[in-house]
Amino acid sequence: MLNTPYLLFLGDAPDPLSAKVAQGVKDWRPENCVGQFRQEGCNADMGLPDMTIQEAVDAGAKTLIVGVANRGGQISEGWSSAFEEALAAGMDIASGLHNLLTDNPKLVELADKHGQKLFDVRIPQVQFPIANGKKRTGKRCLAVGTDCSAGKMYTAMAMEKTMRERNMKATFRATGQTGILITGGGIPLDAVVADFMAGAVEWLTPDNDADHWDLIEGQGSLFHASYSGVTLALVHGGAPDALVLCHEPTRTHMRGLPDYELPSLELLRDTALTLARFVNPNCEVVGISVNTAALNDDEAVALLAQIEERMQLPCVDPFRHGADRLVDALS
């Protein structure tokens, strides 16, 4: 969908966190990045060569990726000039900002004039079908969480990386804007109209080689009151053969829902498996991915061992210890 390679636009990112989209592209698709574009006041650095727009085009960059979140919901004058320069120099622009590129008449006009494309990855670009529930060839693994933002995208990306290192056939399937920008394709599932959610997931994970795995990025949680419907569409549209449970152990309540405790891993396992097996009777929970960022090394190892003993499943933090044991569990 997006033309590679990329120039990562960091603009005047006030801190590294605001540039987490760029960081994701750099971490997971370094081969797609020719450089970074930074402006005065930028406090983020991907460690890539700093380039002007023209230098990037000369180096082969095809798309300017907006890798930074904007402040206050406005696209500043400084950003706009850079975007205009990129279009004029022959790059497409891709963005996951709430403010749409395609709502900016000047950018639309310039893109048209120079034959370049503007990709607002928050907006579905396809008229998805209604799901047909048909069995597809190939294998699928879906990450499901006890909560939102529990490490589902990271887990799927890490598994894909490990599988590719092992020369296994594996494709990360992005279902949110960050994943789309990182990999250059996918569906912004939370922006799809209700009737077509599961159909969009089927569209994203079509028939494939018998030994190919889709690593489907999860969204929300089956137990998150705001977003659970999106998650169930992933379970039924994805028809996974394997589920990985994702968990952040220090959270005191569901994200954005102060009155809700997290479901137990047992409840998540049983509920997700019941629902998934209705469309794919062979589905298994193969492992658990725990985000131990808030724990020290000893605490992390102890917690992982404790959960592994309790759940009788491989339990790892793929960021800390790699995704090998999760990949081993895909049989």
Added chain:
Amino acid sequence: MLNTPYLLFLGDAPDPLSAKVAQGVKDWRPENCVGQFRQEGCNADMGLPDMTIQEAVDAGAKTLIVGVANRGGQISEGWSSAFEEALAAGMDIASGLHNLLTDNPKLVELADKHGQKLFDVRIPQVQFPIANGKKRTGKRCLAVGTDCSAGKMYTAMAMEKTMRERNMKATFRATGQTGILITGGGIPLDAVVADFMAGAVEWLTPDNDADHWDLIEGQGSLFHASYSGVTLALVHGGAPDALVLCHEPTRTHMRGLPDYELPSLELLRDTALTLARFVNPNCEVVGISVNTAALNDDEAVALLAQIEERMQLPCVDPFRHGADRLVDALS
């Protein structure tokens, strides 16, 4: 949302089934109907006075309800002229057709000129919030099905009618186009963007008197591969105190999914209750509604008794025997 009373537009309905929207309005809100408008070739009859547009306006009609499905996805010349006449005579028009009234320039122009409104009830009219999961006052009952089109709307409408007859505080809450046209308000949930589905259901069922019941129209099924996400948004956005299981006993596979058997009532009960209790720990399954239209009287009575014995819950066909026992079960 819609101005009452209505003139029911039957057009040239080829048969009664094609006029099922009109039939629904007539069955459930007869007090809102001043008459029907039929054209040459019409083979449907609601038993209401036949009226011209002007006669209906003189009788007080405020909205022309398109109560018939169109053939081949086209709005015929005959229909258009009637719609134009209705606008000119001072009526709004409401429609659930795939072809939008608001996509017709002539109708838009006439509505504007005469100060009338065009309601395409398939299109959400509100910018819904993201669900906040907060506990609301008042009670809510949701119909959930083993499949789509299992009698969920009928069950909720029948319960509302019985409750009103008993002077209980009850409001049917429409979540689909037919229900919206019947009751004049609601949300077209299947057309809402994924992120806002549960928020739309919360919006539809706000704080209310402690002894007030919302009867929420169900959609899809937690086990229907195409639409389950919409159903889970209803379970979590609706936060029901009571669930009624709906079932059509003669179906050999899930609607539109020839490879899928229906889930058992036990599986539906356990799964729906697990998910619903996460947002409302007091939720109970109070009864079962079975659509016995395909059975004769003896068969129907026998089947209901058998399911009642098996599930240990009141089991009725509200169309055949009334909704009293379901209402009795709401405590």
